[in-house]
Amino acid sequence: MTTERRYNVWAGNPKGYPEVRSDCIEEVASSWGFHGFVQCSRKRGYGPDGLYCRQHAKKIEKRANQG
């Protein structure tokens, strides 16, 4: 079974954008619009399963430590 991540799914774009498999999976607020989130555009390779960029890996780590 493949779970596909989608980004920026909203009423005007119900399918959103597919995951870029080489990039960090974290969602970040889009800078170009008022709706939704987009996939982080940094290269992955850090954090759990190497799915995050360096910056978000740190964030995830903090989140985990806070319980």
Ligand SMILES: [Zn+2]
């Ligand atoms: Zn990231």
